[in-house]
Amino acid sequence: ICQEMAATRPTAVNLFWAIERMRRRFEADQARGGPALREGLLDEARAIHEEDRHMCRAIGQHGAKLLHDEMGVLTHCNAGALATSGIGTALAVATLAGCCSATERGTSSPRSYSSP
16 A cells, blocks of 8 residues: 555655655554554654644745745645645745735735646
8 A cells, every 4th residue: 555655646755754654653553453553553644744744834934034025936846735734845935935925915025836
């Protein structure tokens, strides 16, 4: 099942480490079986989700400091919430820099562009 999940997004580095982490947790808890195994896997998934949310926010906070008026952000992959547990990676930078909301208001600020 791990290989099948990895094949769904062959360039998704975050997916690969999350799958590997879940596989290791499964192997560590497999002997416990039943509800204990299920709870262990759920605990690990929740931890991954929370850690990823914090990483996305940190990426956004650090990157937003580098953007200035009239600059743009161009992504060539799924860098938003669909690919992560939070506000995204590259899109976190744009969001926290105010690109999206500022663009909607028509003010002079960094612009965000993305393509699949």
